[in-house]
Amino acid sequence: MERGGAAALACTFRSSSPSQISHWPPLLRSHRRPSAAPRAPHFLLPTTGRRCSYNSQKRFLDTSKGLKSFSLSTSSPFGRPGVSLNDEDLVKDKLLIDCGEEQDCVLDGIVALGKFDALHIGHRELAMHASKSGNPFLLSFVGMAEVLGWESKPPIVAHCDRKRVLSSWATYCRNVVPVEYQVEFSKVRYLTPHQFVEKLSADLRIKGVVAGENYRFGYKASGDAAELVKLCEEFSLSAFIVRSVMDTAKRSYNGATPAVNSSDKGQVSSSRVRHALSVGDMEYVSKLLGRKHCLVLTVSEYSLKERKNITIPKSCMLNMPPADGFYENCELFNGGYLGLCRVVINTETIDIEMKDESSLPPNPFQENQQLGIEFG
Numbered sequence: 001m002e003r004g005g006a007a008a009l010a011c012t013f014r015s016s017s018p019s020q021i022s023h024w025p026p027l028l029r030s031h032r033r034p035s036a037a038p039r040a041p042h043f044l045l046p047t048t049g050r051r052c053s054y055n056s057q058k059r060f061l062d063t064s065k066g067l068k069s070f071s072l073s074t075s076s077p078f079g080r081p082g083v084s085l086n087d088e089d090l091v092k093d094k095l096l097i098d099c100g101e102e103q104d105c106v107l108d109g110i111v112a113l114g115k116f117d118a119l120h121i122g123h124r125e126l127a128m129h130a131s132k133s134g135n136p137f138l139l140s141f142v143g144m145a146e147v148l149g150w151e152s153k154p155p156i157v158a159h160c161d162r163k164r165v166l167s168s169w170a171t172y173c174r175n176v177v178p179v180e181y182q183v184e185f186s187k188v189r190y191l192t193p194h195q196f197v198e199k200l201s202a203d204l205r206i207k208g209v210v211a212g213e214n215y216r217f218g219y220k221a222s223g224d225a226a227e228l229v230k231l232c233e234e235f236s237l238s239a240f241i242v243r244s245v246m247d248t249a250k251r252s253y254n255g256a257t258p259a260v261n262s263s264d265k266g267q268v269s270s271s272r273v274r275h276a277l278s279v280g281d282m283e284y285v286s287k288l289l290g291r292k293h294c295l296v297l298t299v300s301e302y303s304l305k306e307r308k309n310i311t312i313p314k315s316c317m318l319n320m321p322p323a324d325g326f327y328e329n330c331e332l333f334n335g336g337y338l339g340l341c342r343v344v345i346n347t348e349t350i351d352i353e354m355k356d357e358s359s360l361p362p363n364p365f366q367e368n369q370q371l372g373i374e375f376g
Contacts, residue, residue, distance in 0.1 A: 095203050097142075097182040103203055105181055109135040110238065111200070112210040113217070116140045116180070118156040118270040119165045121290040122212070122245040124172060129242050130210045131173035137206075138166075138180040147186050156273055158296035158319040160370060168291060193223030197231040208238025214267070215241075247272060249287045280323035282375040292331075292374040295321050297350065299369045308354035312371070314347075321345055322375060329376035334369055343373055 099105040110133050112126035123138075130136035145152055157165055162180060170177045188196060196218055200206055209232060217223045223231075225241045232239035244267035264271065268288055276284040277293065285293045296318040314321070324345045332338040332352060338360060344351040352373070354360060 095183055095187060095199060097184060099181055106137045107205050108207050109137045110208045110210060111137045111139045111206050113139050113215060114212070115144065118273040118289065119162065120268050120270065120273055120288050122268040124169050124290060125245050126210050126212065126242055127169055127178040128172045129240050130178070131176055133238060134207055136173050136176060136178040138178055140180055140182050141185045142182045143185045147189060154320045156270060156320050160318065161294055161296050161372070165291070190219050193218035193227050194231055197228070197235055201235040201237055206237065208240065210240040210242060213241055213243050247288065249284055251276070251281065251284050274320065277320055277322050280325050282322060282327065292376065293322070295319060295373045297371050299371055308357040308360065310352040312350050314349060327375055331374045331376065333372040
């Protein structure tokens with residue numbers, strides 16, 4: 001995943017300009033620690049040299065403004081087998097990937113919890129609420145598919161493109177760019193809900209968490225959002241539970257709205273993004289993401305039929321493409337803007353035709369360079 005298994009790639013593309021948003025009411029929460037002075041966000045440096053391929057927010061009073069009410073007397077069933085925090089291997093195992101021995105990368109911050117595959121508008125909502133009370137961070141749980149035996153899928157956002165997407169969220173997050181860190185799922189899989197929150201408090205020394213109303217955590221997903229609030233109170237952490245962002249587009253195909261999965265209640269989700277990509281509905285994808293979808297490719301084997309025509313094998317894709325077909329009004333980037341183009345996605349190749357050959361600088365395509373295609 002993002003900075004976990006495969007190395008990140010050095011690519012920079014133009015950020016989309018986010019639209020202006022209205023001010024939201026303050027989130028209501030559990031006990032909070034005093035705010036610490038803000039510190040500069042920490043960014044991990046991407047590395048180069050990877051081959052191109054993929055194999056596939058009294059408690060909650062105002063519920064009409066994006067927050068969900070929970071009864072804190074409700075308890076989740078326990079009795080599940082867990083791992084003792086005295087376990088020597090668990091204590092010495094660092095929770096965050098690429099954060100160093102001190103594990104202080106999210107110190108006194110507010111962390112949003114989730115998988116964050118698509119970085120869609122629902123994920124952006126969590127980051128926005130996190131920014132209201134401190135330095136916003138995303139804790140992304142990675143390696144779930146491998147551990148749980150799920151089907152391997154290409155990422156929706158290329159690993160090397162995630163920093164650019166998060167940078168575009170700054171306008172929503174009080175002009176602070178949320179920073180993402182990864183937690184290897186195998187390191188927390190067997191923790192009970194109590195052990196998990198204890199580990200966040202003791203090891204990462206955060207001051208609060210943000211999660212969606214449907215968030216589940218702990219061994220076999222035994223903890224829910226109400227339990228998260230209760231446990232955060234115990235450890236003197238803030239807890240913000242945020243209502244799901246609903247899919248207002250209500251897309252249907254052949255007169256029917258597709259059933260994405262069993263947990264689909266009409267909310268914006270990564271599964272909906274994947275479905276929209278699989279049918280090539282790029283307007284719908286843009287509404288779910290809050291930006292245009294960017295397909296990233298590494299140029300290693302390509303042919304220039306003419307100067308303005310590029311053919312790149314699908315094996316060089318770094319994230320999920322739209323369905324095979326013809327796409328107009330696309331934009332091409334290689335760190336800078338190259339121009340408008342048409343794109344044809346075939347079974348084995350991606351054919352790019354520049355609309356204006358004169359927009360290309362001299363020698364625009366080089367070996368092992370990343371190209372980004374934004375679909376209009």
